[in-house]
Amino acid sequence: MDSSADIDEQTPLLSPVSQTQREEKKDLPTGRSRVTPLPKVQMSTLMLLQLAEPITSQCIYPFINQLITELDITGGDERKVGYYAGMIQSLFFATEALFVLQWSMLSDRIGRKPVLLTGMAGLCISMICFGLSRTFRGLVISRCLVGMLNGNTGVMKSMMSELTDSTNIAQAFALIPIVWSAGATVGPFMGGTLAKPHDRWPEVFSHPFWRQYPYFLPCAASAAFSALIFIIVSIFLKETIPTKRKLVSEPESLTDFLPKSASECEPPTLRNVMIWPVIISVANYGLLALFDIAWAAIQPLFYATPIEFGGLGMSPATIGVVLGVLGFSNGVFQGLFFASFVRRWGLKKVFMTAMSAFMVIFSLFPVINGVAKKAGGVTPLVWTLIAVQMFMVLVMDTAYGCIFLYIASAAPSKRYLGATNGLGQVVASILRAVGPATSTSLFAMSHEYNWLGGNAVFIVLVVASGLSLFICNMLPKEQWPREEDRQDQY
Numbered sequence: 088m089d090s091s092a093d094i095d096e097q098t099p100l101l102s103p104v105s106q107t108q109r110e111e112k113k114d115l116p117t118g119r120s121r122v123t124p125l126p127k128v129q130m131s132t133l134m135l136l137q138l139a140e141p142i143t144s145q146c147i148y149p150f151i152n153q154l155i156t157e158l159d160i161t162g163g164d165e166r167k168v169g170y171y172a173g174m175i176q177s178l179f180f181a182t183e184a185l186f187v188l189q190w191s192m193l194s195d196r197i198g199r200k201p202v203l204l205t206g207m208a209g210l211c212i213s214m215i216c217f218g219l220s221r222t223f224r225g226l227v228i229s230r231c232l233v234g235m236l237n238g239n240t241g242v243m244k245s246m247m248s249e250l251t252d253s254t255n256i257a258q259a260f261a262l263i264p265i266v267w268s269a270g271a272t273v274g275p276f277m278g279g280t281l282a283k284p285h286d287r288w289p290e291v292f293s294h295p296f297w298r299q300y301p302y303f304l305p306c307a308a309s310a311a312f313s314a315l316i317f318i319i320v321s322i323f324l325k326e327t328i329p330t331k332r333k334l335v336s337e338p339e340s341l342t343d344f345l346p347k348s349a350s351e352c353e354p355p356t357l358r359n360v361m362i363w364p365v366i367i368s369v370a371n372y373g374l375l376a377l378f379d380i381a382w383a384a385i386q387p388l389f390y391a392t393p394i395e396f397g398g399l400g401m402s403p404a405t406i407g408v409v410l411g412v413l414g415f416s417n418g419v420f421q422g423l424f425f426a427s428f429v430r431r432w433g434l435k436k437v438f439m440t441a442m443s444a445f446m447v448i449f450s451l452f453p454v455i456n457g458v459a460k461k462a463g464g465v466t467p468l469v470w471t472l473i474a475v476q477m478f479m480v481l482v483m484d485t486a487y488g489c490i491f492l493y494i495a496s497a498a499p500s501k502r503y504l505g506a507t508n509g510l511g512q513v514v515a516s517i518l519r520a521v522g523p524a525t526s527t528s529l530f531a532m533s534h535e536y537n538w539l540g541g542n543a544v545f546i547v548l549v550v551a552s553g554l555s556l557f558i559c560n561m562l563p564k565e566q567w568p569r570e571e572d573r574q575d576q577y
Contacts, residue, residue, distance in 0.1 A: 122254045129250055130259060132324045133243055134266045136203060139316045140239065141270030141414075142277065143210045143309045144179065147217065148383075149279035149407035150302055151175060152391040157301075160223050165396065167535075169388050173527030175226055176384050181520035182234030184513050190238025191245070191509025195502075198328045199246045202238055204321060209236025211313040218306030221299075234516075241512035245504045248495050249327040257429070260491040264421045264484055272414030274309070279407015281305035360507045364497035364567040369511045371438075371562060372490045374555045376515035377522050378445045379483070381548060384523035385530055386410075389452060394459050397534045397541045401465070413477050420481040425488050434489050435564045441486035442559050444479045445552035451476045453542040496566035 147154075152168050155175075161167040194202040213233035220226045244260075251259045281304040284292040297304070390406045392398025401409070428437045455472045459465055498507035529544040539546060 122258070123252050125255055125259055126250055128323060129325060130247070130262070132320055133247060133250075134262055135316050135319060136207070136239060136243055137263060137266045138270045138273075139207065139210060139313050140237075141267050142274040142312055143214050143233075145271055145274035145383075145410070146214075146278035146305050146309045147302075148387045148410060149275050149403040150282040150305070152388060153282075153403055154226075154302055155223075158221065158223060165393065167531060168392075169527035169531035170524075171223070172388055173384055173524040175230055176380075176523035176527075177520045178227060178230035179234040179520075180380070180516045180518075180523075182231045183237060184234075184516035184520055186235050187238045187241055187512045187516055188506070188509040191241040191505045191512065194238070194242045194245065195328070195505035198326045199242050199249075199505075200320070200324055200326050202242050203246075203324070204317060206237040206239035206242075207313055207317040207320060209233050211310045211317065212236075214306045214310040214313065218303035218310075219300060238509070238512075241508035242505065244491065244495065244508045246327050248498075248504055248508075249501065256495060257492055258426070260495065261421070261425050261488050263491060264425070264487045265418050267487075268414050268416075268418030268421060268484070270414070272411045272418065275407045275410030275414065277308055277407075278305045279404045279411075281308055282403055282407075360499060360503045360510055362497075362499060365494075365499075365507055365510065367558075367561050368490065368493040368497045368567070369514050370558055372494060372511050373514040373518045374558060375442065375486050375490055377518035378442075378548070378552050378555070380519040380522035381526035382445070382448055382480070384527050385452070385544070388527055388530060389456075392534075394456065394464070397456050397530070399456070399459055399465055399469070409473070413480060416477065417481050417484050421484060421488065425485050428485060429489070433564055434492060434566065435562050438486050438489040438493075438562065439556065439559050441483050441489070442552070442556060444483040445555075446549050447479045448476055448483065449545045449548040449552065451479075452545050453540075492566055493562060496568075 152172050155161065155168050155171045156165065160171050190202050190206070210233055213229050213236070216229035216232060217226065220229055244263075247259050247263075248256065283301040284304045285297040285301065292304075387406050387410070389398045390401040390409065391403075393400045425437075432440075451472060455469060455476070458472060459469050462469065494507065494511050498504050526544060526548065529547065532538065533543040534541040
């Protein structure tokens with residue numbers, strides 16, 4: 088019988104290895120432990136799920152500002168594009184915040200796989216709708232749809248924790264930023280390259296449809312990828328909720344015939360997970376999500392805005408290439424250095440350094456624009472400054488691997504794993520909803536009203552990211568201890 092069937096709802100999050108593995112470890116020298124191999128098929132399938140999200144979410148970034156301009160939403164005033172671009176980018180996270188906890192808690196009851204498949208279907212449908220939208224209302228509805236149907240991020244992390252133990256959970260969670268970076272490479276490149284195919288390849292895309300819907304092709308391509316992942320997940324992904332697997336299994340002992348206690352039958356609630364380790368970990372995840380989405384929203388807007396209005400005046404194709412190179416570089420950087428950074432300096436030092444990088448990232452925006460204004464264009468010096476900013480983004484992204492480990496170890500037990508990850512995703516989604524609209528609107532107003540020479544948005548973000556380090560400092564040096572080891576502490 089599958090050894091995973093021995094897991095019950097009260098098993099601690101970082102599960103101990105099997106009895107056989109414990110006996111083997113006794114023969115190993117002191118201080119060494121044997122790392123349990125990751126389940127390759129299941130982890131690969133989950134990583135494909137992870138890959139679909141950045142592709143579908145970020146493929147619109149290279150052309151979203153141009154789309155808003157062409158739909159004449161701003162009445163020809165390019166300085167107001169930031170308001171509407173930020174609103175559209177925020178809608179996904181705003182609606183996700185309303186539903187993600189429900190999806191995560193539902194996955195604790197009905198299983199992870201049905202919820203993940205629903206989310207993939209939502210990604211596919213919403214991207215088709217977005218590509219066919221020719222009004223601002225249509226764009227709004229399509230972005231709200233994907234946020235409402237998609238609860239995959241929190242559920243996927245719960246599933247990863249259930250597939251791993253204390254010896255390999257760090258290795259598993261280190262894959263998330265790597266795969267996300269790969270998607271962040273493909274998504275913007277796809278959006279920038281496939282936009283307006285009637286202009287780029289008129290001999291192939293000569294039908295009037297492509298002129299009427301110039302951004303449908305990149306949206307359809309990302310939707311097709313999501314549909315393919317839906318099929319792969321439905322075939323290869325196995326359920327990890329023990330009670331769902333046991334439905335078709337024989338009981339292992341007479342205790343399986345005994346009625347469950349009320350606490351075991353009662354569905355997880357938010358009150359169950361509101362303990363100090365969860366609160367601090369989730370708060371830091373929220374701050375990371377807020378500043379990261381503010382950066383992600385301002386970056387393409389800054390690149391697309393004319394130099395005289397505080398940007399760099401790049402084309403959608405150039406923006407797509409820049410974002411794609413950043414995504415590829417990030418994946419390589421995380422894969423090569425994240426684990427060694429954590430081993431050498433510890434989880435907290437890496438996280439604090441990564442969060443400190445935001446101050447440098449935001450402060451470089453006005454410097455880059457100032458150099459471009461003085462030079463009259465995007466010169467080699469401007470590209471050098473962009474490269475420095477990109478490197479700091481690589482450092483910043485190591486924070487994700489760290490905070491995922493903190494949240495995973497903070498959960499009271501496997502019974503509350505979905506609710507814990509769901510809570511983290513709710514907070515992150517709320518702040519990701521606030522981030523784009525606030526930062527891009529502040530960017531637009533800073534230049535429209537010439538606040539602090541147009542740099543008010545960057546000064547606010549630098550100060551806020553610096554203050555966030557006080558919250559970061561509340562995290563432990565390494566992962567949170569198991570629940571049974573915390574009892575005397577909390």
